[in-house]
Amino acid sequence: MANRGDVVSVDKLWDVFDIEREKAWDGVDAPVGSTEWNIAAGKIDVINNICYAVHDMNACSRSDGEKAEKPVWKVKNGIVHTDYADGSADTKIVQRASWCCPVCDWFVGEQVDVFGRKHNQMKKNFCDRCGQRIDWESVEKEAHP
Numbered sequence: 001m002a003n004r005g006d007v008v009s010v011d012k013l014w015d016v017f018d019i020e021r022e023k024a025w026d027g028v029d030a031p032v033g034s035t036e037w038n039i040a041a042g043k044i045d046v047i048n049n050i051c052y053a054v055h056d057m058n059a060c061s062r063s064d065g066e067k068a069e070k071p072v073w074k075v076k077n078g079i080v081h082t083d084y085a086d087g088s089a090d091t092k093i094v095q096r097a098s099w100c101c102p103v104c105d106w107f108v109g110e111q112v113d114v115f116g117r118k119h120n121q122m123k124k125n126f127c128d129r130c131g132q133r134i135d136w137e138s139v140e141k142e143a144h145p
Contacts, residue, residue: 014051017047017050017051020043020047021044021047024040024043024044024047025040025044028040067133068133068134068135069101069102069103069132069133069134069135070102070134070135070138070139071099071100071101071102071108071109071134071135071136071139072099072100072101072102072105073097073098073099073100073111074097074098074099074100074105075095075096075097076095076096076097076098077093077094077095077096078093078094078095078096079091079092079093079094080092080093080094096110097110097111098110098111099111099123099134099139101127101129101130101132101134102132103127103130103132104127104129104130104132106127106128106129106130108123108124108127108128108134109121109122109123109124109134109136110122123136
């Protein structure tokens with residue numbers, strides 16, 4: 001079983017879904033429309049919905065992601081909402097800069113300013129969403145944004 005943060009290939013994921021579909025029907029000898037049959041069909045529907053969600057992500061097969069790609073530097077606007085103890089609240093639009101996966105645009109790292117020096121941190125070697133391998137060596141060699 002994969003742990004949180006592990007990279008699992010999409011190809012392997014389809015195999016897992018096929019096995020789970022077979023398990024859902026295993027031992028179901030009840031006629032169509034019975035409670036037992038409806039429970040198994042419901043499990044199949046959940047598995048299929050997960051399959052559609054995974055398919056809709058910009059996922060690549062693990063073999064496609066083996067070649068390391070340089071992450072993309074992006075500056076985006078975000079909303080920060082703060083509730084205070086006195087009952088008041090504050091909402092601000094802030095700019096956030098981060099490194100994103102070149103395949104699916106998912107967060108893979110960020111750059112912070114520490115005592116006037118730029119520092120790359122939270123660098124992921126693989127994208128959590130699509131499994132793309134990230135090439136940080138080329139980023140370190142270049143001038144920082």
